[in-house]
Amino acid sequence: xRPGARVSAAIEIITTILSRYQPVPVALEDWGKAHxxxxxxxxxxxxxxxxxxxxxxxxSAHVLAxxxxxxxxxxxxxxxxxxxxxxxxxxxxxxxSPESLSTEEHMRLEAWxxxxxxxxxxxxxxxxxxxxxxxxxxxRAAEEGAALAARAPADLxxxxxxAEPDKVLExxxxxxxxxxxxxxxGIRIPLPSGYGRTPNLMAEEGYQSGWFEIQDEGSQIAAALxxxxxxxxxxxxxxxxxxxSLAMAAAMRNKGQVFAYDSDRMRLKPIFARLDRAGVRxxxxxxxxxxxxxxxxxNRFDLVLADCPCTGTGTWRRRPDAKWxxxxxxxxxxxxxxxxxxARATRHVKPGGRLVYVTCSVLPEENTDQVAWFLKAYPxxxxxxxxxxxxxxxxxxxxxxxDGREDTLLLTPATHKTDGFFIxxxxxxx
Numbered sequence: 001x002r003p004g005a006r007v008s009a010a011i012e013i014i015t016t017i018l019s020r021y022q023p024v025p026v027a028l029e030d031w032g033k034a035h036x037x038x039x040x041x042x043x044x045x046x047x048x049x050x051x052x053x054x055x056x057x058x059x060s061a062h063v064l065a066x067x068x069x070x071x072x073x074x075x076x077x078x079x080x081x082x083x084x085x086x087x088x089x090x091x092x093x094x095x096x097s098p099e100s101l102s103t104e105e106h107m108r109l110e111a112w113x114x115x116x117x118x119x120x121x122x123x124x125x126x127x128x129x130x131x132x133x134x135x136x137x138x139x140r141a142a143e144e145g146a147a148l149a150a151r152a153p154a155d156l157x158x159x160x161x162x163a164e165p166d167k168v169l170e171x172x173x174x175x176x177x178x179x180x181x182x183x184x185x186g187i188r189i190p191l192p193s194g195y196g197r198t199p200n201l202m203a204e205e206g207y208q209s210g211w212f213e214i215q216d217e218g219s220q221i222a223a224a225l226x227x228x229x230x231x232x233x234x235x236x237x238x239x240x241x242x243x244x245s246l247a248m249a250a251a252m253r254n255k256g257q258v259f260a261y262d263s264d265r266m267r268l269k270p271i272f273a274r275l276d277r278a279g280v281r282x283x284x285x286x287x288x289x290x291x292x293x294x295x296x297x298x299n300r301f302d303l304v305l306a307d308c309p310c311t312g313t314g315t316w317r318r319r320p321d322a323k324w325x326x327x328x329x330x331x332x333x334x335x336x337x338x339x340x341x342x343a344r345a346t347r348h349v350k351p352g353g354r355l356v357y358v359t360c361s362v363l364p365e366e367n368t369d370q371v372a373w374f375l376k377a378y379p380x381x382x383x384x385x386x387x388x389x390x391x392x393x394x395x396x397x398x399x400x401x402x403d404g405r406e407d408t409l410l411l412t413p414a415t416h417k418t419d420g421f422f423i424x425x426x427x428x429x430x
Contacts, residue, residue, distance in 0.1 A: 001042040004090040004097020007073055009035070009042075010049035011098060014069040017054075017321060024050060024321045045195045052076035054320040055124060055149040062121045064108050070098060074109065084109035124149035126323060129313075132363045136403050140414070144362070144402065147414035152317035154189040154198055155180060155418075156212040157220045161250050161279045163211035171206045175199050181417065183220040184394055187212065210277040215243050218314070218411040218418030222307070222358045223247035225389045225409070225423050230255035232302040235348050237261055238341060242271030242283075244307055244358075249280045251393075259301075261286040261294055299350050306345045308338040310359040310366050314420020317413060335365060342374055346381070352430035355381065359422045362412055364403070367422040371408060374426070381426040383407050389425055 001009070009031065017027045028050065032043050053060070053069070053076035060075020061067040077087050084106055091098045101109070114122050120130040123145020133141035158165045165185055169177050172187065180186030192198060201207055201214055228234050228248040236245045239260035249258050262268045265288030275283055286293050311334050316323045342357065349355050357374070359366050375383065386409040390398035401408065402415040408424040 001038060002095050002097065004092060005095060006042060006045050006049060007077075007090050008096050008098050009038070009046045010053060010073045011069045013046065013050050014053055014072055017050075018069065021325065024054070024319075041197075044197050048195045049073055049076060051151075051320055052080055054324065055079075055151075055317075057320075057324060058121045058124045058127075059114055059117065062114070062117050063112055064105065074101075074105065078109050078112050084112075120145070122146060126326060128328060129326075129363070132365060135364045136362055136367075136410070144412055144414045147412065148313070148316040148323075148362070148420065149320065150317055150413065151191055152216075152413070152419065153191050154201060155183075155215060155217045155220070156187050156189070156201065157183065157215045157247060158185040158187060158212050159210055159246070159250055159278050160185060161254065162209065163206070168206055168211050171211070172204070180217045180220070182394070182399065183217045183224065186215075186217045186220050188217070208277070210279055213243065213246060213274065213278065215247070216419040216421075218416070218421035219243060219360075220247060221394070221409075221411060221418070222356075222421050222423050224251070224393045225386065225425065226303055226305055226356045227354075227389055227393045228252050228256075228258075228303055232256045233300055234258045234303045234305070235261065235297065235301045235345075236305045236307070237345055237348075238263075238305075238307045238309065239271065240267045240307070242268070242274050244305060245271065245283055246274060246278050246280055248305070249283050250278070252282060254280065254282045256282060258283045259286055259297065260284070262288050265289055294344075295347075297348060299348055299353075301348050301350055302353050304345045304348050304353070304355045305358065306341050306355060307358040308341045308366075310334050310338065310361040311363060312360055313362050314360040314412070314422075317419065331363070331365060334361075335370070338366060338370055339373065342370070343377075346378055346428075349428045351428055353428050354384070355426045355428070357422075357424045357426070360420060361422060362402075362410065362420040367410065367424075368403070368405065368408060371424050378426075380429045382429070384425040384427055386423060386425070 013027050013031050053072035056076050056079040060072050064071040088101050093099045119142045120127045122142035125145040137144045158168045175189045177187050180188050223244040228251050230252045239245050239262045245260045268288045387398040402410040402412040411418045411421045
């Protein structure tokens with residue numbers, strides 16, 4: 001396909017996404033099935049164009065004075081360094097390309113600037129969330145939002161039950177693999193240049209052999225800061241696909257027990273194959289949604305991980321369409337869910353045990369506000385400063401939390417080059 005035809009395809013797909021509220025992967029797959037002539041290289045570039053258009057929706061609409069799918073794709077191109085002249089050459093109206101740029105479109109693309117734009121436009125976030133970003137980051141709100149609108153590298157965690165980091169690094173040499181900056185067993189595959197293809201790591205022999213799991217560095221750090229120890233009794237209360245259960249099991253060297261539970265059986269589905277591939281033997285699966293079985297475990301646990309449902313604002317680099325679908329009532333619902341999960345978690349923490357609260361959100365309503373609520377509602381718990389946990393689990397100098405706090409840790413792409421994650425640890429009075 002010619003470049004202009006790829007641009008037209010991206011416009012068509014974004015039109016479908018916005019009109020039918022389809023997730024991006026579904027819309028891309030459906031388009032590919034309906035256009036079999038498009039090769040894998042074409043589909044890769046089109047996917048980038050779609051994601052970039054959604055990442056920069058607010059800034060494109062501001063500069064081009066339009067939020068149409070055409071404006072989003074053209075703005076996404078410009079935001080990633082394509083010149084107005086190059087965009088004009090793609091838009092000729094011939095060979096399935098978009099119609100030629102209007103004089104005004106060319107002028108606006110040529111003069112691309114966000115200097116006078118409000119914070120929510122510079123940060124490419126929903127306008128109603130600007131006050132939350134201001135609370136969390138102050139003068140850095142736009143910078144933090146913009147980093148959440150960037151592309152993300154591929155991170156993986158070395159499974160130390162099967163391999164060592166040096167072995168995995170050597171196996172992934174063709175992809176320019178490098179150690180993560182903070183996670184001790186993390187490896188990063190840098191972003192490809194331009195519209196290059198991100199490697200399919202799941203097809204690698206090392207992945208099939210259980211040497212590594214694909215997991216963002218921020219998620220790896222959240223798992224590490226649980227400080228799960230060999231021989232402990234651990235409950236992963238919102239286990240989902242099992243990424244943190246697997247990480248804790250490896251840290252425990254298959255000694256002790258990790259009970260993995262989720263209220264949604266379907267979210268647990270991927271964990272079974274992952275456990276087998278990783279050689280994990282100390283994870284006990286609870287039937288999803290079986291509250292009676294969960295209650296029967298009682299307060300026996302040294303550690304309960306509450307990786308709570310949240311708005312997912314910290315994952316916007318990978319799911320840019322989600323931020324434009326997020327509404328205030330969804331945030332309110334997540335806050336209620338989190339409080340319910342935390343209340344349930346307290347019933348399973350033994351005296352002297354720990355509860356670790358994690359979200360993949362950067363919003364204070366889901367993070368520090370919930371910590372304040374929890375400490376007031378459950379005075380028999382006290383917070384453990386994250387720097388102490390860092391020394392115990394990772395070692396070295398702890399990072400600075402993106403929100404400046406010293407008790408809890410907020411990781412972000414702008415400050416730490418990870419997805420957005422929040423970690424708070426509490427200990428129950430013994």
